[in-house]
Structure formats: structure tokens, C-alpha cells
Amino acid sequence: METLKLSGSFGDERTDLLRLCTELRPVTNKPDVQSWVFDLREVEKLGAFAASVLGAVYLSAVERGLRLSVHLPDGSPSLRSFAKDTGLEDLVATGVPAGSSSPRHTYVPLIQFFDSPWFLGDSVVALLGKYKRIDGDFEDYLRICISEAAQNVIDHAQSTVGGVMCCRYNEPDNRVSVCICDLGIGIAGSLQLGGKDMATFTQTLREKAQRGITSKSRPTNQGLGIRNMLDAVTGCGGDLVLLSSGHSFTIDTSVPFLKIGDGLVPRPPPGRSQASSLPRHRSGDFHARAGGMIFTCPIS
Amino acid sequence: MPDLVTIKASQWVAPQRAVTDSAEDTAHAIVEQLRAGNSVEVDLTDVRGVPSSYFNLILIRIAEAHGLPTLERVTFRFASAVQRTTYERSAHAVRESFAA
Secondary structure (H helix, E strand, O other), X not given: OEEEEEXXXXXXXXXXXXXXXXXXXXXXXXXXXXEEEEEXXXXXXXXXXXXXXXXXXXXXXXXXXXXEEEEOOOOOHHHHHHHHHOOHHHHHHHOOOOOOOOOEOOEEEEEEEOOOOOOHHHHHHHHHHOOOOOOHHHHXXXXXXXXXXXXXXXXXXXXXXXXXXXXXXXXXXXXXXXXXXXXXXXXXXXXXXXXXXXXXXXXXXXXXXXXXXXXXXXXXXXXXXXXXXXXXXXXXXXXXEEEEOOEEXXXXXXXXXXXXXXXXXXXXXXXXXXXXXXXXXXXXXXXXXXXXXXXXXXXX | OOOEEEEEHHHHOOOOOOHHHHHXXXXXXXXXXXXOOOEEEEEOOOOOOOOHHXXXXXXXXXXXXXXXXXXXXXXXXXXXXXXXXXXXXXXXHHHHHHHO
């Protein structure tokens, strides 16, 4: 039996996601260990990104028949709420996500998906609808981001646990954070299976974002998914993080395209995490620029 | 003069259906109408969050069945500007891949 003890803060920032993936690496990288203790009692903060990644790793461990004992955070009321609202508590109790489309407080609880991305956006829109009135264009931006990220998992990941999504609306920042992750073969792996000759992984991802490069996992793939995600997220002034097989990428919204992140993960879990965060300004109107157009979304 | 037939895409969209299944059914309906000599308008106004895979598959099936020029006989009614952009990007990619 080995213990994986997490401590400190794992919020919704890219650096938090990178550190979490690095710390979880032993769970996917030590096939000889059949029994794990996840000890989260000393964490100070957890966010939607952490919930998705923890959920995916937990599901993978269950699928592999590992014996798991999980100590969820029990310190502050907010951390106890986190465990409940994200569905982590349910997951640990039952071994499967509750799969509820009903948002809880500021979270959409963990959702596992295998085939269809259509319904994933519903719960996020329902969550935001509890706090704000969102217009059709913003809703479509959000739904397309989710659909494209989820469809990438469905088409390319070969993840035995499918994809896992969690979402949080942060009311003080007026920001919605969505994380979709899998434990599949990673972006580089899917490109290699498609016979793509990659000079480097980073170069491939950059090209994928700018021009559209596809592994052709399906004959109809055109390599547009990540590019559409980038446009949708940056169009709303948000951030997009892609994390896969040793490299991370982030969007600097002051420049038009993908920028290589400054933090590389030496050995993250397999698969990919696609985390997007869309700010929603509180000035009474929501302004987002997309393709040179200004959208105004009144917030009631 | 061919008739213009409107197809509501939402009839093949369901929460648990794969995008590819929804697209295949929609494409089949479009191809049949084109075969009958009609022009087609695809109404997407009550379908949200359409990923590029959906458009790719529909456009490719039409082009495979009737050739690339036939795409001119198919129009789309969009739910939003971002949906239109997603479609236009797919249409461009499909045209390029068929031309190659």
C-alpha cells in the first residue's frame, strides 16, 4: 500500500493543474502498487480543475481494480462543500460519478462521458443561469468549447474511463471554469497513430492550433476542434490550457495565438486535460471580442 | 425550379446521441432530398454547441454522394454567429480536402 498525500492549494490556475498532474503521476505510473491511499486532508484549496483530474484518476484506478482509500478534505467548511458539490464525495462512496445534470451551489458535479458531448453544456448553462442571464452567443461560445473538447476525447483519446468534466462558477470573479480531462493516449499519441511525422510535440500543437492538423482518427476529422476552442475562449477574453504528455500550453489573450507555457511537466499522467476559463465581467454589460466583432451580453 | 425543403436538425439531436450519429442521420436526409432534385435548408436554430465534427461529416457525406458543387444547393440557418463561423471553417476545410 502506498499513500499519496496532497497538500497546499490546487485552485483553477494553470500552475495548480500542472502541479496536481505531476503529483498524481505515481498512481498511473506504478502498476505494481495495488493499493492506494489518497490523503487530501491537508489541502488548503481545491477547484474544478482539481476535481476533474482527481475524478479521472480515481475512475481509472477503480477500473484497474486497485484498492483505494480516500480521505477527502475535512478541514474548512468550504473544502467540505467542495467534496460534496463537485460530486467527489459521491464518487468515492459509489465508485461512479453521480452523473447529475443538476448544478450544486457553484459547481457542476463530475460528469463522465463516453459517446456524446451534446448534453455536457446543459449543466454548465444551468449553473450560470442560477446567477446570470446569458445571451445566445455567449451560450454558444461556451457550448462549442465544451463540445469540441469533449469530441476530441471521444474521437482521439482511447481513454478507457472516457472523459471527465467538472465546472465551477466563481461569483466574486464572475468567471466560469470548465475542465475536461481523460486518461487516454494523449494528443501526441493520437497524432502518431495517424502516421503524422512530428518534429516536436510542441511544434505539432502549435500547428494544430494555427492551421489545423489532425490525426484523422476518424476519416472525417479536419483538425478544427482545438482551433475552434481557441477562438471561442479567446473571443470571450478567457484562457485556455492544454496539457498533454509532458507539455503544457496556454493562451495569452494579448496575442492572437497559442503560446508555449513556461511550466513543463516532466511526467504528468497520460491523457490530456483541456481546461478553459471564461471571465464574465461585472460592469453591467459583458463585452467579448471574437473575430473582430464586439458582442454585448447584458447581465441582469 | 427545385423546391426548397427545410430540415430541422434538432430532430436527430438527443442528449445521449453521438455527434457522428446525429450528423449521419441529418446527412442522410439531406442527400435524399438532393437526390429528389430539391434544394435543402438545414435549420440549426434550436441546436446549440455544434462541434466541427458535426459539420465535417455532413458536408463530406453530401460531397461524396453528389459531388462538391452540390454543396451550393444546401444552406444552413444558424443559431448564432459563432455557429456560422464553425460551419464556414468546416466548409472551407472540406472543400480543400476534396480539391486536394
